[in-house]
Every structure is written in structure tokens, then in C-alpha cells.
Amino acid sequence: MSTSTLPRIVATDLDGTLLTSDGTVSPRTRKALQAAQAAGAEIVFVTARAPRGVRDIAEQAGVTGTAICSNGAIVYDLATDEITASAPLDRVAARQVGSALAAALPGVGLAVETGRAVLTERGYTRRVSHDLAYYREVGSVFDEDEPIVKLLALSSAHTADEMVTAVLATVEGLAEVTHSGVPGLLEISAPGVTKAGTLARLCGERGVTAGEVVAFGDMPNDLAVLAYAGAGYAMANAHHLVLAAIERRTSSNDEDGVAAVLEDLYG
Numbered sequence: 080m081s082t083s084t085l086p087r088i089v090a091t092d093l094d095g096t097l098l099t100s101d102g103t104v105s106p107r108t109r110k111a112l113q114a115a116q117a118a119g120a121e122i123v124f125v126t127a128r129a130p131r132g133v134r135d136i137a138e139q140a141g142v143t144g145t146a147i148c149s150n151g152a153i154v155y156d157l158a159t160d161e162i163t164a165s166a167p168l169d170r171v172a173a174r175q176v177g178s179a180l181a182a183a184l185p186g187v188g189l190a191v192e193t194g195r196a197v198l199t200e201r202g203y204t205r206r207v208s209h210d211l212a213y214y215r216e217v218g219s220v221f222d223e224d225e226p227i228v229k230l231l232a233l234s235s236a237h238t239a240d241e242m243v244t245a246v247l248a249t250v251e252g253l254a255e256v257t258h259s260g261v262p263g264l265l266e267i268s269a270p271g272v273t274k275a276g277t278l279a280r281l282c283g284e285r286g287v288t289a290g291e292v293v294a295f296g297d298m299p300n301d302l303a304v305l306a307y308a309g310a311g312y313a314m315a316n317a318h319h320l321v322l323a324a325i326e327r328r329t330s331s332n333d334e335d336g337v338a339a340v341l342e343d344l345y346g
Contacts, residue, residue, distance in 0.1 A: 085118055086292055088285070088287055089121070089122050089341065090278055091294065092124075092125055093133070096296055097140070104136065107338045111342050114345045115344070116141075121145075123278065124142070125147045125274045125277075125294070127150050129153070129194060129195075133148060137157045144156075147281065151274045151276055152166050152229055165194060166269050166277075168227040168230055168268060172253045172254060173221060173227045175253055176230060176246075186236065188205075188232070189231065191228075191231065192227075194226060197231075200217065233263055233265075239260070243256055243257070243258065250267070252270060254269065255272055259300045274300060274303065278292075278307065289308060290309035291309060292307070292309055293312070295340070296312075296314070312325070312328065314336050316332055
């Protein structure tokens with residue numbers, strides 16, 4: 080492939096995609112990312128993670144620039160540690176979504192990602208080890224004066240796929256509902272806020288077309304990104320919906336699937 084046709088943006092999910100199962104960047108993947116950057120490509124992490132969960136990964140990968148976080152609700156400058164854009168969920172709509180969740184999924188636990196912290200109600204028992212310092216328990220996530228960047232819903236009685244099916248019709252128009260592979264966890268954003276939508280805006284700002292993007296992902300929240308990109312690759316370990324929808328495949332995250340494609344593209 081000539082340099083004139085090389086992708087200008089490499090858009091990659093992190094967990095289950097760029098990262099190995101132990102949550103690290105392999106030496107091979109770091110080398111491949113460096114080669115892509117040296118060839119002029121911009122590496123854009125497109126992740127469900129909040130900014131604080133991206134900084135260390137960027138250091139491991141040797142990546143600087145912009146990350147799309149919280150499923151598209153946040154644009155984050157890795158160099159300055161600044162949130163440069165955010166699209167929180169309207170508080171009134173969030174309450175309506177919360178009521179719909181409680182009705183459809185009795186016992187569901189709620190939390191809110193603010194962009195800098197996680198507010199949790201008592202029923203939300205999930206804790207991420209590297210995030211422990213950022214959790215704060217509250218009576219109701221809807222009574223706090225914090226932005227609702229992402230509403231999180233946790234159920235021990237249902238799979239995430241079942242939860243999507245149970246609530247999708249009732250919250251249509253109020254919010255975007257997806258999941259990123261955590262058992263029993265839904266991730267809910269403002270209407271129209273998706274990884275793909277934010278990536279498309281970022282590309283527009285840079286004068287980059289969809290055909291100049293190569294993308295990688297493994298979960299339903301990555302589907303629209305993989306469909307948007309000129310070349311979207313599903314990981315071998317991807318969710319069944321992703322494997323069914325995306326023709327291009329690469330090897331699994333533990334087999335350096337992202338690196339394999341980048342090595343072919345950028346040498």
C-alpha cells in the first residue's frame with residue numbers, strides 16, 4: 080500500500096481490543112502503534128473508560144493526542160489532562176431513564192460517571208480496582224449537582240444483552256443504551272452520543288474522511304465505529320453481535336490482533 084493511501088487515523092477500543100486480558104499494552108502492540116505514528120497516523124483511543132482510566136494506557140502505548148472517552152461523551156486531551164468537550168445526559172431525562180430501569184429490572188443498582196468520579200447508590204456494588212479512590216456513595220445519583228456523563232445500571236440477575244432488550248423500547252429518544260462486555264452492566268449516554276458520532280466529528284475537524292480511518296473493536300458499543308471506518312476490524316474474541324455484523328477480522332487481543340493489522344499497513 081502506498082503512503083498516500085495509508086489510514087490517517089487509527090481508532091481503537093482498549094479493553095478486549097488493544098489491551099491484553101491483563102489490561103496491559105504488549106511490546107509488539109506498542110511497537111506497531113509507534114510505527115503507525117511515525118508514518119503520520121494519529122492514534123485515537125475510543126473507549127468506554129473515563130479519562131482517568133486512559134492516561135496510564137497512553138503512557139504504556141507511547142500515545143499522545145486525543146482520546147474519546149465514556150462511549151463518546153467526553154473528548155480528552157492526553158497531554159494536558161483536560162476534558163475539551165463533553166455531552167452529559169439531561170437530568171430530567173436521566174430520572175425518566177432511571178424510573179424505566181427500576182420498572183424493567185427490579186433491584187437494579189445505579190451509578191453515575193461524572194468524567195472525574197463515580198457516584199454510586201447502595202445497590203451499585205461494582206468496584207474497579209484502579210478506580211477505588213474515585214467512588215463516592217450517595218443516596219440518589221439524580222440529586223447530586225454533578226454532570227451525568229454516563230448513567231450505569233448494574234443487575235446480578237440479568238446479562239447485559241437481556242438488560243438492553245428489557246429497556247430499549249422504553250428509553251428510546253431519551254438516551255443511548257449500550258454495553259461494553261461487563262456482566263450485567265448497561266452504559267447509558269445522552270441521545271445521539273456514541274463513540275462513532277464523536278469520532279466522526281473529530282475526523283471532520285481534521286479533514287479526515289471515513290475512508291481514511293482504520294478501526295478496531297470487540298463489543299456492541301464499538302459496532303458503529305467499525306461500520307463508520309473505511310476499514311473496521313472485529314477482534315477474534317469479539318461479542319457475537321460484532322462478529323455477525325463485521326466482515327473484517329483480526330486475531331484476538333491476547334494475540335496482538337491490532338498490531339497484526341498495523342504491521343501490514345505501516346510496516
